[in-house]
Amino acid sequence: MTEVRVLSASGQIGSGFLESSLERGISLKPHVIACDGGSTDAGPAHLGSGKPHFSHEGTKRDLRLMLRGRAKLDVPVIVGSCGFGGGDAGVAWMRDIALEIAKEDGLKFKMALVRSEQDKDYLKRRYREGRITPLNPAPPISEEIIDKSAHIVGMMGHEPIAAAIENGAQVVLAGRASDTALFSTVPLMMGAGPGPAWHAAKILECGTACVVQRKRPDSIMAWIRDDHFDVEPMDMDVHCSAQSVASHTLYENADPFLITEPDGTLDSHGSRYEALNDRAVRVYGSQFRKAERTTIKLEGAEMAGYQAIIIGGVREPFIIRQLDSWLDAMRDKFAARVQEMFAGRIGPNDYDIHVRVYGRNGVMGKLEPHADQLGHEVALLFTITTAEEAATDAIAKTFAHFALHYPIPEWRGLISGIAFPMAPAHVNRGPVYRFNLNHIVTPEDPLEMFRTEFVEV
Amino acid sequence: MAKLGDLARLIRSKNAGAFMLTFDVMFDDDATYQRVLKSKVLTKEKFAQIYQVPEEEVLFFEHEAAKAIKISIPRPYVQGARDDGDAYGGQQHAPLVELELPD
Numbered sequence: 119m120t121e122v123r124v125l126s127a128s129g130q131i132g133s134g135f136l137e138s139s140l141e142r143g144i145s146l147k148p149h150v151i152a153c154d155g156g157s158t159d160a161g162p163a164h165l166g167s168g169k170p171h172f173s174h175e176g177t178k179r180d181l182r183l184m185l186r187g188r189a190k191l192d193v194p195v196i197v198g199s200c201g202f203g204g205g206d207a208g209v210a211w212m213r214d215i216a217l218e219i220a221k222e223d224g225l226k227f228k229m230a231l232v233r234s235e236q237d238k239d240y241l242k243r244r245y246r247e248g249r250i251t252p253l254n255p256a257p258p259i260s261e262e263i264i265d266k267s268a269h270i271v272g273m274m275g276h277e278p279i280a281a282a283i284e285n286g287a288q289v290v291l292a293g294r295a296s297d298t299a300l301f302s303t304v305p306l307m308m309g310a311g312p313g314p315a316w317h318a319a320k321i322l323e324c325g326t327a328c329v330v331q332r333k334r335p336d337s338i339m340a341w342i343r344d345d346h347f348d349v350e351p352m353d354m355d356v357h358c359s360a361q362s363v364a365s366h367t368l369y370e371n372a373d374p375f376l377i378t379e380p381d382g383t384l385d386s387h388g389s390r391y392e393a394l395n396d397r398a399v400r401v402y403g404s405q406f407r408k409a410e411r412t413t414i415k416l417e418g419a420e421m422a423g424y425q426a427i428i429i430g431g432v433r434e435p436f437i438i439r440q441l442d443s444w445l446d447a448m449r450d451k452f453a454a455r456v457q458e459m460f461a462g463r464i465g466p467n468d469y470d471i472h473v474r475v476y477g478r479n480g481v482m483g484k485l486e487p488h489a490d491q492l493g494h495e496v497a498l499l500f501t502i503t504t505a506e507e508a509a510t511d512a513i514a515k516t517f518a519h520f521a522l523h524y525p526i527p528e529w530r531g532l533i534s535g536i537a538f539p540m541a542p543a544h545v546n547r548g549p550v551y552r553f554n555l556n557h558i559v560t561p562e563d564p565l566e567m568f569r570t571e572f573v574e575v
Numbered sequence: 576m577a578k579l580g581d582l583a584r585l586i587r588s589k590n591a592g593a594f595m596l597t598f599d600v601m602f603d604d605d606a607t608y609q610r611v612l613k614s615k616v617l618t619k620e621k622f623a624q625i626y627q628v629p630e631e632e633v634l635f636f637e638h639e640a641a642k643a644i645k646i647s648i649p650r651p652y653v654q655g656a657r658d659d660g661d662a663y664g665g666q667q668h669a670p671l672v673e674l675e676l677p678d
Contacts, residue, residue: 161655
């Protein structure tokens with residue numbers, strides 16, 4: 119019977135784990151140590167800007183302990199979606215951290231950098247061939263959309279990671295990758311059952327998110343065999359129950375039973391969850407149905423402009439009772455000031471002033487069932503966006519002053535209608551991005567969209 | 576009258592990717608899970624009413640092993656877009672907490 123042991127260091131590299139938990143995992147002799155490093159979960163800024171989500175310091179600490187563990191066992195370390203967005207900048211960032219650690223600790227290994235950023239000409243060709251299709255829901259796609267994207271990544275499956283390991287890589291730093299593929303690669307290479315391998319990978323990829331009461335991000339291990347897997351958190355004070363593990367297939371998935379991967383679908387309809395003891399759970403019956411063709415999901419981010427924000431509060435009942443008309447009128451009247459300031463160079467369609475009202479529907483927007491109820495005070499969050507950084511700054515600082523004194527009919531004389539908690543009232547936050555793709559590509563093979571470079575460290 | 580928030584182990588919402596939102600309503604024991612299912616206070620139709628979304632866009636699942644009800648809808652705004660106020664989608668479940676079950 120095959121048994122493949124997979125150690126997940128944490129849910130996200132850089133978010134941390136207990137050193138004692140990782141050490142316990144290492145002592146149980148895993149065949150691979152892996153950790154996810156990214157997501158779309160924090161929004162489009164990371165993919166768009168190439169800047170990482172977690173700190174250099176935290177990531178280095180986590181990777182250092184993983185690499186030291188690797189040196190003891192001589193098993194692969196796999197880190198995926200490096201730098202959070204998983205673009206080439208993220209892979210370079212993680213590579214540099216690995217090189218720093220290797221130099222400081224005197225570690226030697228063969229490292230593979232598997233990049234997933236996409237060539238725009240390749241994508242436009244596949245688009246013209248009808249081999250890029252929308253998921254549901256998806257924004258519109260065109261060659262122009264591809265061209266104006268800041269970065270587009272393809273989400274790799276296990277195949278490019280397996281190819282790197284087959285070619286001798288001891289450390290794999292992957293660009294954007296399916297979270298689960300980081301954990302299923304070695305079990306699949308060693309002949310574990312695909313159903314248990316993919317299901318275990320789904321449980322492992324979030325670290326200790328599948329435990330009964332999560333205390334902190336931490337390490338967890340799975341023993342994957344032919345027709346089942348066992349999972350156990352590495353901190354002895356932390357417990358998994360059958361229900362907590364079953365519940366984890368719900369997390370962040372639209373469908374709790376079917377999870378789509380590049381080369382097939384994990385089906386957990388028939389999965390049975392049994393407690394082995396008060397800390398570990400065994401899962402039988404998970405199936406993986408291989409697809410006829412590989413599909414690679416695309417993630418793209420394009421720049422939406424330069425943005426500034428203004429935060430303010432309103433407490434006065436006269437303003438609150440006419441809040442919408444007051445906010446609409448002040449923005450309408452402000453258009454004339456923008457016209458004056460830029461002598462017509464920036465027109466009404468070249469800037470955007472959006473306001474979110476906290477205390478009413480600031481959190482839920484159009485999903486809010488109580489949007490007709492206002493509290494005794496509200497918070498206003500204005501966002502000012504234009505295509506030019508200097509224009510955004512100029513409009514934001516002028517608008518803050520304009521809005522502060524915008525009149526209401528009830529009062530005669532100058533009012534100051536917004537309480538600003540900060541000075542200056544506006545904050546420039548630089549370039550902002552938006553997601554612009556939710557599509558899949560059908561490549562000829564699972565490797566063609568990914569580029570692997572080997573580095574002897 | 577009991578509120579769903581008092582009966583559940585956990586009610587949460589979260590992104591399922593940048594384009595979908597998903598809601599999990601999870602229970603400690605089978606009796607409570609079955610009681611909530613039988614009460615029909617949370618069905619596909621009820622969810623669509625509360626959130627003012629078309630019923631045909633609502634995916635509704637019952638998950639025995641997790642003792643959970645799961646609902647997914649397209650995000651009202653794409654994650655991180657100008658109008659989106661909840662990057663992680665983690666605060667969209669609030670109306671479910673207040674749902675009342677008959678005794």
